[in-house]
Amino acid sequence: FRTRTAVIKYIRNYLDSEGFLEVETPILDSKTGGAAAKPFRTHLNEMNMDLRMRIAPELYLKQLVVGGFDRVYELGKIFRNEGMDTTHNPEFTMVEFYEAYNDFEGLVTRTEDLLSGLVKQVKGSHNFKTIAAEGQEAIELDFKPPFRRLSYLGTMEEQLGHPLPKSTDADCVQALLNLCEKHQIDTDNACSYASLIDKLAGKFVEPLCVQPTFLVDQPVEISPLAKPNPDDPSITQRFELFVMGRELCNAYVELNDPDIQRSRFDEQAQIDDSEERHEKDDEFCKVLEYGLPPTVGFGCGVDRLVMLLTGQTSIREVLFYPLMKPKNAEQHIGEKPEEM
DSSP, X not given: XXXXXHHHHHHHHHHHHTTOEEOOOOSEESSOOSSSOOOOEEEETTTTEEEEEOSOSHHHHHHHHHTTOOEEEEEEEEEOOOOOBTTBOSEEEEEEEEEETOOHHHHHHHHHHHXXXXXXXXXXXXXXXXXXXXTOOOEXXXXXXXOEEEEHHHHHHHHHTSXXXXXXXTTHHHHHHXXXXXXXXXXXXXXXXXXXXXXXXXXXXXXXXXXXXXXXXXXXGGOTTXXXXXXXXXXXXXXXXXXXXXXXXXXXXXXXXXXXXXXXXXXXXXXXXXXXXXXXXXXXXXXXXXHOOSEEEEEEEHHHHHHHHHTOSSGGGGOSSOOOOOTTGGGGTTOOGGGO
């Protein structure tokens, strides 16, 4: 837990020293956005208004950039009504920053600078040993820049030994379903190009990322808030940093065209009607019309970062008060709230 405090302090000091302004954005709102996740819902009695707890601060932070705050960040709690396992807790800590007038390569450099400096400060060296799962042997990680890069789709095709279906193909979803079945990948009722390609990446690409590795060139379908690559509009200017096969950071050049953003939201709604899709935010699109300058954004889960640095295999070990199932939880399954 002392390491956790040291990590949070270093992140704040680094961003403050680089001219970022720490801000606070709403936790309760009538809508959610900035991530593909299911929100927690509540009700404000005074205004007879349904509210949700935030799943990401992204859209509010970008609106501050539009308002003239060129470098902003928030380090705080995020809430997602999803499954629990060794790397997921419904309430977790994340840092997000947004920086105007930077570009993709500048964002890569800043990420390497932030994380390599943090590791050296906390561990005393860019190299340290850690484990990914209970019973596994320790692996020595090297956080000295530059980090390795892998193409998201290119690496997947290399591992499969053949090209992947394109999202524009009429039978792309069925083709991906067939691939998942062939390689015994549980699709968990996934039925869109984006969700299925993500399942395949989890099988064929993410396990290759033991040392700090940037996965780059993600397709537009799984990156609705990211700017397309000018040389190939089917992929985006985005990277995910994976370490020990787990996602640590997600970052990209922000999409700042309001018309394209609206169409991206509409396309998401057509192919995915679940609560976990990116929700259309008309107010955010309206703000984009005022002009979001060229901007990059970055998000990192602090709890997973602390797990990595301390060699813990469960997120519960780095939280003072992790959510735990009550002893009598079984008797409540299937009961209505008023019965509990």
